[in-house]
Structure formats: structure tokens, C-alpha cells
Amino acid sequence: MRHQHDPHALITTPVAANLLRGALELEHTGRGLLPHRLPARARAQCTDPQLARAESQPSGVRLVFRTRATVVELDTLPTKIAYVGAPARPDGVYDLLVDGHLAGQARVAGGDTLTVDITTRTAERRPGSVGTLRFGDLPDRVKDVEIWLPYNETTELVALRTDAPVEPVPDRGRKVWLHHGSSISHGSDAAGPSTTWPALAAALGDVELINLGLAGSALLDPFTARTLRDTPADLISIKIGINLVNHDLMRLRAFTPAVHGFLDTIRDGHPRTPLLVVSPILCPMVEDTPGPSTIDLTALGAGQLRFRATGDPAERASGKLTLGVIRDELARIVGQRAAADPNLHHLDGRDLYGPADATALPLPDRLHPDAATHQHMARRFAARAFTAPGPFAPQPAERGA
Template sequence: MEKWITTAPIPEDYFRGAVELETTGQGTLPHRLPASARAQTTDPQLLMAESQPSGVRLAFRSRASALELELIRSRTTFSGLRPRPDGAVDLVVDGQVHDSSATGGGKTTTIDMATGTLSEVADGTWTIRFDDLPEGTHDIELWLPHNERIELIALRTNAPLEPTALTGLPVWVHHGSSISHGSNATSPTAIWPAIAARLGGVELTNLGFGGSALLDPFTARAIRDMAADVISLKIGINLVNLDLMRLRALGPAIHGFLDTIREGHPETPLLLVSAIYCPIHEDTPGPGAFDLESLAAGELRFRATGDPAESASGKLTLRVIREELDRIVRERSKSDPKLHYLDGLELYGEADYAELPLPDALHPDQATHRLMGERFARLAFAANAPLSPAGLSPAALPPAGLPPSAPH
């Protein structure tokens, strides 16, 4: 009988990309916002999003030929729509994606789109197993599902393991919306920030929160207090599709968000990124809503409900926000030379939409995640790019012809 070594609970020094770990009655729950921030919001969307471990991974070194990860997942599905794919745990060996395995069991909450009622099914723990790891001692990472809440119960290996020493690579803290969170990506290493981090030679801490890139002061304070060598903020789409504020409030809110981060990172390279191309909100304000005709056909699509004429009175569109972000960075960079702006249309623009349309009119598909990750790596991390200052020595990237992402 195979002899297993059980690590439970999993020690803190095995985690990468988590902001805080919570000990539950069953295991360890990674968080991407600290308790101090979570205490300042009652928004269930944000609380769900930050507890989904996008970009969080376990990192250890071992000569194990097989391993198991026992976990409890929590996921949300919608009745009447095509079932959402299960989450996945990706196995990375010596920096290369080696295998991937779907999650199961746990708690599933189903939302009836017609009535808004909820139903729940609980089905216990789930064990992910990977066999046939390469012979010898290797650096191993287990990337946790980006789109499911995960409590980790135990890690089992058939050989001793130890936490991987810190790489010494620059730490990249990135904040953004559901697109940065990884919506519609097929696996945790296939979200665009993970692709960009791998190509750019940086360690990712992903603060992409679905529906929640809203300039919340507690998020700025969390970033202020984190270790970071480079920082990027992708702002725009959630402000529009939640119809959160008007142009009068946007400028001061952006300044305040940046001021707070600068309290802890006065000279850290910081890249402010605007939204990618999204036709429904380019010139039409929010709020966004479900497209009811598509829902009736069993498909999830979004639409804008505002009136384009309302932008004249201060309602926000993506075009308006891009102009404001550009203006703010041009003004602030006179006294803050390490603050930079990247137009999101350079990551995904109108021509890209013609070739790779957004399947639900809002979120990119997997091919577009790959495209965005490769472009961001070139535009942000290549030699002389905004997040590649002297002294950090990230991987030099050519101006074109980026290598393809690792297979999944």
C-alpha cells in the first residue's frame, strides 16, 4: 500500500498570492482582502469574489511522484442557463503547466433567474489527485480555482515536501474587475494576469474582484499595506455597469485611491489601466443588466440600459472614463514620474472585437485572455516598459512575437 505524508493544516509559508488565511472549522480559507477590509463592506458580491482564490497557489519542493489535495468548494450556478464548468486545480512543475483536474462536491448554490430564489446542495469534500509526476526533485505549484471559494483540508504526497523558497522575483500587485478575476477563463493559470506574470517574470498577487473594482477606500488601504514591487490598477467597467458615480465624483475618487496607495508605496512603479473595448458601454452609460431575450434562450448576455445622451450630464461611459484617467495621470506624473497610464484598448480594441467578440457582451473568452496576457507582458514588463524599472530585472520580452502560453 502506498504510504502518504499528510500536511494538515497547510502552513502559511506554502501559500503564494493570498493576502490572508482564515482558519475555519474544517480547513484553511485563503482571502484576497484582509479582515480589516472585509469588515468595512456588507456587499455579498465582493465578499464572494475576494474569497475565490484567483492567482493563489501552493508552492513546495518535493520528489513526490503523486499528490492529493483535499478541499471543500463553494460555487454558484444559475438555473435555466448552460451549466458553468467546474473549477480546476492546475499543476505546475518547474514553471510549466503539467496537468489540470476539475473540482467537485462541496456546496452548490443555484439561483433561479426567473424568481430570484436560491437552493443549495451540499456534497462533502473533494480530493484532487495527480499521478505520474516527473522523476526527481522539482518545484511544484498547485494553482487553486479562480472562480470558486475553496477551503483547503489537507495536502498529501508520497514523498517529503518543503515550502519553496521565495523566488526573489518582483511582486506584482494587480487590482481589477471580473476580467482580471478571470471570468470565462478555462483554468486558474489561463487568466490573463497569470499569463502576463509568467511571461513577465513576476510573482502575482491578484486583486481582481468580479463586479467590485469600485475605488473602495479599503481596497486602496489594503494595497498600501501590501508588499509590492510593481502595481497596476485596471479601472472602468464596474463603475459604468453599476452606474456607481458621476464624472464629478470620479476624478477625486481616483486621486484619493492613488494618494492612499502612495502613502505606502511612494516610489513604486504604478500603472493605471483603463477598460478594454466593450461595445455596450463605450458610449452608453449603465447600469448594465441581463439581456432577457438571451436568458429566455438559455444564454447569459449583458446589455446597457442607460441613455447615451445622459453622458452630457455626467453619467459615465468607458470613453469618458478613459479620457479622465489619461488626464489625471498626465497631471499627476509631473510630480510622480513612476505613475503611468495604459489605454485598455491596447490590450483589446475594436479590431480585436471583430475577430474575438465578447461571448456575453462583457467578458473575454479564453483566446482573448491569452491575447491580453501576452500584450500586457509586452506593454508593461518588457525592457523600458512602465513596470520594468532598473533594478527589478524581470524577464526581457521582445516587442513582438511573444511565446505562446503554456498548454492547458
């Protein structure tokens, strides 16, 4: 018998862990359920506002359920970020996937607003109201529905309503891919949360993604390494470099042992898991010029958001980091360790986005890839990691050989 839908009788289903994927911890805030991508013990070890914003922005986090519903409503309380002097940012995008295919996109107005002054490093929060996301006219059949949350808006989940019951989707037996990186992995400036390069690569590789891309915060922090260590995963990748240069965080003397320590910690929890170290994609402004990098105020005055490096190339002699220096050192470190760790692998980030790509698909703000480049990088990564002889490719026994 076909299910009879009553458009006036929506069912409210509690949003709980069994309907969420991609989050490492859930916090009940009093207003809703807030997904976190770092656990509380990690968050307690660093009070950096940039990290707090990044880890609470739900890149890769999605509601996943099975239903015959033709109408889905989700109440959320987003936090919008506005930068003083910068062009207004559009509302974050929610992606609706039906049986794995993008079936709709929507935005939620309202919510809290966090206004950040980059020059004074201060921020002011203005409270707002809950908004409602609505998807209608869905196929009237049993289907798997995914709602991917905006990668660039902290999002508290308030209520889920449908015109038919929902249930968790059974385990599909997919491998779990745990990835850590910078804002480029976090999603900036993809067209939507399911089309960041890690999300697209995960779809191409038929794996479940946990995205620990942390904008401005891929800094070899020990608490991030411990989070990776303690998170169950079948495949792990870390993409390191651009944030270290942009923050001018350390010198080569500190970088090398920090990388070793980061890898040692991951290996404490995942001694034989395939582990891929990815060096930075091409970024011409910091290939040979050290940081710190900053917003180009001249461009900002003209209404354009662009970045520039402020270091001196001669400072490389004193150990300052550039992307070129980091790439060479990561390749050397992985080569050294791989002699005793056959499941450790290296990928030069320029294989994902290199000189020819920079000509065809230039970085609009000199730092972040655009939507087309996210798709390009995803295809490249899937070809090099998930396809034989890549490190994440199914082994012969898994292919039924």
C-alpha cells in the same frame, strides 16, 4: 539513492501560509483553511454578497512546494455557484505546474452549492462534501510543484498528501506584482487559473503575482485602496472602469476625486513604487452607452448568458459614465499627477484589446473575454509593461548594466 515511493503510504502535510502564495489572509473555518484576497478589516466594511464571493474565490492563489513526490492529493471543499435560469456552470479547474510548466488540469466534484437568483438578489446555500484532487505519475525527481486553485470557486483547503516529503520553495528573488481589476482581471472566462491574463503576464514578466481582481467589485472602494497600500509589492497596477459603468455607481463629479483619493492612498504606502493605471479594454456595449448593465433576459430564455446596457447615451451630458468618458478622464488624471510623480504611468486598455481585436476575438457574452483573448491580452500587457521601455521593465542596474 533514489527515493522509494510507497503508493500506500502517503504523507499528510499541513496546509499553511508557508506553502501558499497569492492570498492576503488565511481563515481557519473548522472545515479547512480558506484563503482570502481581502483582509478581515476590509471585509467588515462592506456586506455586499458579490464582493464576499469575489474576494474568497482564490484567483491567483496557489500551493507552491518542492518535492520528489510522484503522487499529489489535495482534499478541498469548493463552493459552486449556480444562477437561476442560466446554463449550468462547469466545475472549477485546478492547474498543476511542474517547474513552471502546465503539467495537468483537474476538477473537484461535490462541495457546497450556492444558488443565486439574479432577479430577486437572493441566494440559497446547500452544504456538500469534501472532494479529492489527485495528480499521479509526476516526474521522479526533485521539482517545484504549484497547484493553482480555481479562480471561480471559493475553496477551503482540507488536506495535502504526497508520497514523498514536501518543503517550501526558497525565495527566487522575483519582484512581486500587485494587480487590481474587475472580473476580467479576476479570470472570467479563462481556461484555467494559471491562464488568466494576469497569471500569464506574470509568467512572461517573471514576477510573483498577487491578483486582487475582484469580479464586479473594482469600484474604487477605500478599503481596497488601503489593502493595496498595506500589501508589500514591487510593482502595482490598477485597472478601473467597467464595474463603475455596469453598476452605474457614480457620476463624473464623484469619479474624478475618487480616483485621486484611491491613488493618494496607494501612494501613502508605496510612494515611489511603479504604479500603472490601466483604463478599460474595449467593450462595445458600454463604450458610449451608460449603465446600469444587466443580463439579457431574452438571451437567457434561449439558454445563452449575455449582457446589455440599459442607459441612454444622452445621459452623458448629466455626468453618467461610459468607458469612453472614463478613459479620457483617467488619461487626464494620470497626466496631471505624473508631473510630480514620475513613477506613475498610464496604459490605454484598448492597447490590450481594441477595435481590431473585437472583430477577431469578439466577447462571447458581450462583456468578458474568452480563453484565447486572455492569452492575447497577457502578451500585449507583457510587451507594454514588462519590456523596455515599459514601466515594469528591469532598470539598467537590475539588468547588470
